[in-house]
Amino acid sequence: MRTLILFLLLLAGIYFARRLLSRTAEGLRVRRAQQAGNAERMVACAHCGVHVPESEAVLVEGVGYCSAEHRRLHRDEPA
Numbered sequence: 001m002r003t004l005i006l007f008l009l010l011l012a013g014i015y016f017a018r019r020l021l022s023r024t025a026e027g028l029r030v031r032r033a034q035q036a037g038n039a040e041r042m043v044a045c046a047h048c049g050v051h052v053p054e055s056e057a058v059l060v061e062g063v064g065y066c067s068a069e070h071r072r073l074h075r076d077e078p079a
């Protein structure tokens with residue numbers, strides 16, 4: 001009888017430990033996904049190589065520049 005009670009307690013312990021772990025892992029996963037969704041994509045300037053957020057970058061034909069000045073300088077340069 002005592003062995004049965006110990007066995008059931010052990011099972012309950014494993015059950016709660018697993019539930020706690022999966023909940024923690026789930027929370028971490030959700031938080032990471034939210035952070036990834038909020039993080040803005042960075043674009044490297046084709047002229048100077050500086051990384052700027054996509055919303056601030058000057059994008060021309062899929063090429064990113066940090067400023068209109070660098071877009072002009074880069075496109076005026078002979079290839």
Ligand SMILES: [Zn+2]
Nearest residue numbers: 045048066070
């Ligand atoms: Zn630049």
